[in-house]
Amino acid sequence: MAEIAVSSTVQERIALLSLAWGISEGEAVERLLNEFQKSGQRRLAPNADKRIPVHAVYEGSRTEGLFDPGSEVLEITSGALAGKRFRSPSGAAAAVVGTANPRVRPNRNGWAFWVCTDTGSILQMIRRER
Structure with missing residues (x-):
């Protein structure tokens, strides 16, 4: 080896x-x-420019989404927020956190919150490529 x-x-x-x-x-x-x-x-x-399947796990609950690298729009496709579109991964992350736990400050870095489902890497890796 x-x-x-x-x-x-x-x-x-x-x-x-x-x-x-x-x-x-x-x-x-x-x-x-x-x-x-x-x-x-x-x-x-x-x-x-195809949308990329992403997910996040917060407080034991997995939320699925689709990220458009061209527009940086993230659409949530599962859970209570399914069908909602956000102008940024951070906006989508804040919505997930705020929905799951309204008692905490929901602000999150969406680029680190969301994971590319196909690769297991954080969304930040997509951002670096551009």
Whole structure:
């Protein structure tokens, strides 16, 4: 088996991802590399503006949605907010949090709140590609 040397900071980040995704550290690195490779292919794809399936889990409840990278509109497709469209991922995240728990401040960074369902990466990764 081949080994690579990484800084302690990178090792901690890989460990955190593997814990969050419930996979080994090696599988986490492989997932990241696969996503990086796919992102390059998506940039070259003729239909790169298709909506992307996303989801978020808040207080044990999963909410599904579709994100349009061209307009940055996020439409929620499941749960109490199904059918609602938001001008930003953060607006959609705040609505999910506010609906689930009206006692807390609902402001959230939607780019980190929503996860791309197909890849398991946070929506922020899509934003970086553009």
